[in-house]
Amino acid sequence: MSAESPLQLARAIGEAVLGVPGVYSLGTGRYAEAATYGPGEKFVGVVVGDDAIEVHVVAAYPSGTPIPELASRVRERATRLARSKQVNVVVDDLMVTADEAV
Amino acid sequence: MRLFNRILVTLLLVAWLIIGIFGVLYAFRWLGYSIYDFPGQVRASSFYRGTVAWVRSIDAGTPGPWTVIICVALIILGLLLLYLELWPRRPDRVRLGEGTWATRRLVAAEAVSAASEQPDVLVASARVKPLRRGGAKLGVSVSARRGTDLAALRQGVQEGVRDRMEAVGIPISGLKVRTTQVDPRRAEVRVR
Numbered sequence: 001m002s003a004e005s006p007l008q009l010a011r012a013i014g015e016a017v018l019g020v021p022g023v024y025s026l027g028t029g030r031y032a033e034a035a036t037y038g039p040g041e042k043f044v045g046v047v048v049g050d051d052a053i054e055v056h057v058v059a060a061y062p063s064g065t066p067i068p069e070l071a072s073r074v075r076e077r078a079t080r081l082a083r084s085k086q087v088n089v090v091v092d093d094l095m096v097t098a099d100e101a102v
Numbered sequence: 103m104r105l106f107n108r109i110l111v112t113l114l115l116v117a118w119l120i121i122g123i124f125g126v127l128y129a130f131r132w133l134g135y136s137i138y139d140f141p142g143q144v145r146a147s148s149f150y151r152g153t154v155a156w157v158r159s160i161d162a163g164t165p166g167p168w169t170v171i172i173c174v175a176l177i178i179l180g181l182l183l184l185y186l187e188l189w190p191r192r193p194d195r196v197r198l199g200e201g202t203w204a205t206r207r208l209v210a211a212e213a214v215s216a217a218s219e220q221p222d223v224l225v226a227s228a229r230v231k232p233l234r235r236g237g238a239k240l241g242v243s244v245s246a247r248r249g250t251d252l253a254a255l256r257q258g259v260q261e262g263v264r265d266r267m268e269a270v271g272i273p274i275s276g277l278k279v280r281t282t283q284v285d286p287r288r289a290e291v292r293v294r
Contacts, residue, residue: 030205031194066271071202088201093208094270 006048007038013078014046017055020077022063022070027056027092034090046078052086053078061094190234197236198272206230206238209272213242216266217279220258222246224284237273243280252281 014026026045028034034056035044047054055078059070071089078087127135159165165173195203213228229241244259246252256279267274 030207061270066269067204068198068202068271071198075201086201088203090195090203090205091198091208092205094212 005038006036007041007043009053009081009083010036010043010046010048013048013053013055013081014043016077016081017046017057017074020070020073022060022065023074024058024060024095024097027058027090029056030092034092049085052088053082054088054090056090056092058093058095059091060097063097067091193232193234196230196232196238196272199236204272206232209238209240209267212266212270212272213240213263216263217242217244217259220244220255220262222250222255223259226259233275237275239276239278240267240274241278241280243282245282245284248283248285250283252283256281 017023018026028044033044034047034054035042036046036048045056047056055074057070057074059067063070065073071091074089075087078089124135127133156169159169195205196209198204209230210228213230214226217223217226217228223244223246225245227243229243231239231241233239240263242259242263244255246255259279259281260277263277263279264274
C-alpha cells in the first residue's frame with residue numbers, strides 16, 4: 001500500500017498502529033502537538049517528516065508486553081507503510097485498562 | 103543548548119552584509135567615500151581617544167583594576183557561552199532503545215504508581231533525568247506517617263519501583279529513594 005500525501009501516509013500508519021495489541025490510542029505529544037498537517041486538516045499522533053516518521057502511542061496497561069517490545073511491534077507495522085523512512089516510536093503515556101482502574 | 107538561534111544569526115549576517123558593502127565602498131573610494139573620512143563621518147573621535155588611552159594603559163602594563171575584572175568576566179562569560187553552545191542537549195525523553203522513546207511523564211507516573219503500592223506510603227513523587235546513553239535516573243520521594251520504619255520502607259519502595267520498571271521495560275541506571283515522615287492530617291492524600 002502506498003499513500004499519496006504525508007497526511008494520507010500519517011492516517012494510514014495511524015490506523016495500522018491502532019491495530020497492534022497493547023496500543024490504547026495514538027498520543028498527542030508532550031510540549032508540541034504531534035501531528036501531520038495538510039490543507040485544512042491534520043492527523044494527530046503521527047508526524048511524517050522528510051527523513052523520518054514519529055509515531056506517538058498511548059500503551060494499554062497492563063498489557064503483559066514490555067514497552068520496548070510493544071514499540072518494536074508498532075515500528076514493524078509502521079515500517080511496512082513508511083516508504084523507507086526511519087520510524088521512531090514515542091510512548092507518551094500508559095492507560096490503565098483492566099481491573100486496576102479503580 | 104542552542105543560544106544562537108535563527109533570528110540572531112540572521113541579524114548578524116545582515117550586519118555583516120552592510121559592513122561588507124560599506125567596506126567595499128570605502129576601500130575603492132566609490133561614490134565619494136574615502137577611508138580617511140570614516141572616523142569623522144561616524145563622529146568617532148571621542149571614542150577613539152578613550153580607546154587609545156585604554157590600549158596604551160594595557161600596553162604599558164598598567165590597566166586599572168576594573169579593566170582586569172571586566173576582562174576576566176568577559177573571558178569567563180565567553181567560555182561559558184561556548185560550553186553551552188557546544189555541549190549537546192540533554193534528551194527530554196527517555197530512550198528505551200534504537201528509535202524508541204518514552205516520555206518523562208510516563209516514567210514518573212509509573213514510578214509514583216509503583217511507590218504508592220507500598221502500604222505505608224502516603225504521598226509519592228518522582229523526578230526523571232533522561233540519560234544520553236539511554237535509560238534514566240530516577241529520584242523517588244515518599245512520605246509516610248510518623249513512627250514508620252523508614253529503612254524498610256525505602257527498601258520496599260526501591261524493590262517495587264525496580265520491579266515495575268523491569269516489567270514495563272524501562273531501563274533505570276540509578277534509583278534514589280528519599281523518605282520523610284509527615285503528619286497524616288497534613289498529607290495531601292487520604293490516609294489509608
